[in-house]
Each structure stands twice: as C-alpha cells, then as structure tokens.
Amino acid sequence: MPMDRRRFLLSSGTLALACLLPVPSLAKSPVPNNLRSFDLTAGLASTNLGTDRTFRVWSYNQGIPGPVIRVRTDDVLKVNFRNKLPHPSTVHWHGLPVPNSMDGVPGVTQQAVLPGDSFTYEFPCKPSGTYIYHSHQGLQLDRGLYGALIVDDPNDSLTHDQDFVLVLEDWAMVDGGGPEAGKRKPAGRMMHGGRGMMRGPGGWSGSGPLSEPVYNAYAVNGRIYPHTKPVKLKKGEKVRLRVCNASSSTIYDLRLAGHSFTIVRTDGRPIKPVKAEVLRIGMGERYDLELVADNPGNWLLGAYESGWGESGLKLPFVYEGKEDIKPVAPSFRRGLAYPGYFDFQAAAPSTEAYQEPARWYRQVLSGGMHSPYWTINGRGYPDSEVLRADLGQVVRLAYINHSHMPHPMHLHGHFFKLVNPSLPPEKWISKDTLIVDPMQRLEVQFLADNPGDWFHHCHHLYHMEAGMANIVRVA
C-alpha cells in the first residue's frame, strides 16, 4: 500500500516529472507508466434496447452502456470528458481509489462540468479489478450514463479462454425510466429487488416525489431478452464473467441454467474461490466469476423475480452447434449454493499488521416507511454528519439497518474490510459496496489513507438522492 500511495502522489499532476524519478515499484515492472487516453462524451441519444420501441436516453459516446474502458495497472488513464448534455455532469470511477480531485462527485470533489464544457480526468489505475464508471450528478445514472472500467494486471497469470463484461441495468420500457418515468412504485408495496428469494419477502418502497420508477425491463449490455447478445461458448473453455450491476434500484439473484460457477473476486478484490449456483449482486457491486463450459446446450442466465418484473433479465449462453435448441431457463429453489459475504475470505491473507480502529461511527440507516426521505443517523445529506478521520487512522463503520429495504452502502476513495468475527482479520474480504439487509447490523473498517472529502452513500440511486449519504473527511 505505501508503494501504491507513492505512485499516486508522484503521478497526479506531475506526470512528466514522475517518470524521471526512481520509483521502486517501477523498477520491478518491465513496462513503464503508459498514458492511455480516452475521449468520453456525454450526450443525448436514443436506444431501443434491441426492441422495436425507441426512447430518449443520456449516454456516453452514444452507446448504452458506454464503451468498456480497459487499461492495465501500469497505465495512467486520461479521460477527456466533454459534456454535450443540457445539464451539468461529472464522471465517477466507482471502486477505484483515485486521487480526490479525480473522483467526480459534484459539489464535493469538483464543480460539475457545465453544458458545453470539458474536464480532464487523469489517474493511475490501481489495483486491478472490475469497476464501473458513471455520472454522479443527481439521477443521471438512471438515464444511461454508465459503463465498465476493467483494470488488468500484466503480472496476473490468467488462464481463461474468454472474458466477458456483463453490465446489468434496470429500465422502464415506456419512457426509459429514470427521473422522468411516469410510473412510480406506490408506498407500502413489495418491490422487485428486495431481499431476494431465500432471504424472505421484499421490503417497502418509499413514497413522495423521489420514489423510484417501476422498471419493467432488465438489460444486459444494453439489450433485453430475447434481443440480448448471447455468450458463445465452446465445450471445455474456461470463461471469466465480469458482472457489473449498474442498476439504479435492482438487486439481482442470478443463476445460469445447467452450470455452477466459481466466484473469484468481489468489487475487484480477489477472494478464495467459492463455488456457487446463485449470485446475489447489489447496485454498484461487481463480481468476477469463472465458468467451465462443460455442459453443451443453450442455457439462460436469469434473475429471480420477486414480484415487479414483467420482462426479466435473461442472457443466453450458447455452445457451438447448439444455436437451434430452445434456451433453457434456470430454476430457482431452496437448497442451491447461494453464498453470502461471510462465506468469503481474502485470496491471500493480508500482510499488514492488524490495527485496532482509532475511530468508530455508528451508521443507522432508516427512512421510507412514512417519509420520502432516507437518512443516516436520522439526517439527510447535505445536513448529515461529517465522519472525520486523520490520515493513516483505521476507521470502523457499524451499519445498523432500521429500515425495511436493503441498502448497498458504498465508500469512495477506499476499500473497506468486512468485519467477520469468525475469521482472523488478515482474511477479511475487501469491498467498496456492501448490501446491508433490513434489520441487519454489519461492520466494516478501512485505513483512511487517501486524503480528501469522500462521498459515502447508499447506491440505491433514489435513496441517495433522498438523503442517504454523508461525507468521510480524511485529513
């Protein structure tokens, strides 16, 4: 970690100079820092999600999702962002611990980029993993402003034959959903994307102007079934699936018919491989899965429906020569291998000495029942408490969910470790987004090693906009 930090400091702003300085981590690497430039333009576009209905969206480079940005850990990524939208916008690099001024949160880390203006994001790409980039302005993500960011480690000895990025998104087919969607979920009804099939029924939706739209289409890489682009397999192949949940308010339970898979990373961080038949993935979470193509056929990856979906998420996995077979949907039943966070442990035990937290913060998550507001400790952003930490301190956050909905809590600028009382601390998993279920208490802790004001919030977009956010100030 100290070495990474050093590269961060050297690289930001003084790139030319940094290249001339002896940096220990570079000495080991055969390839020097590469500056990789991308142009990313946010603008108005239209999409049909593969169907015959067209509606307006906001997108990056006219695509839904935006282009996959793929770089290496020895790269410095430079993104020339242009805002051609009629509203201010920013780009956030979800999960990647970038320098604070590059984090893309309007009013916190930068002024929003005005219509017609540009902004240059530039940062080192560490560590390796699967990330998402998206607008952090208001509800813009729900209009289509998101894409995948993949960071490869050139020293990784990856053995898979194919590598697929699957970006999941919830849509309302009438008007695209998002802030202008006409249909809203009523208060006090069960919602799709609630607690999941084996964890009991769903929660309650909010009431008031910020309640979420009714989604009726679930897209993979911008297309809905049967128009989704199939994953094509050959028997015997080993496949890496990078699943990114860019949805605004949908948690999925995913299963691939005819197969189990192995979970190898969560939020970009490697874990000890875990066999699974169902994957639960919340908004903002990413999972890397390994799949062995050992069962020729035409199989669907599907999501469990808990009440609202009219057009469920489905994606065919088709073996060579099996294109004409009718696709088989997965069945969901009790007793499937459905690992949770406490079944995971770090791939390699941490070598850092364990530090007791210097600061503790209770984070009570509530709202929704009789109020349009969602809060942390009873307060909504921007009136919420600032969580302070000195640079280098370890901070413990104790989430206590007093509401009836799950909240995927996300911290910017850092990975946190999930406190797992049944494991020694060096085996705790690292994440940046963690689902806290209704009435559940979960604790995380992190080393405050990235200075600045960092946004910390629920990744349910409508909860975030209704106040469930605060600032972590590392100084």
Ligand SMILES: [Cu+2]
């Ligand atoms: Cu939430």
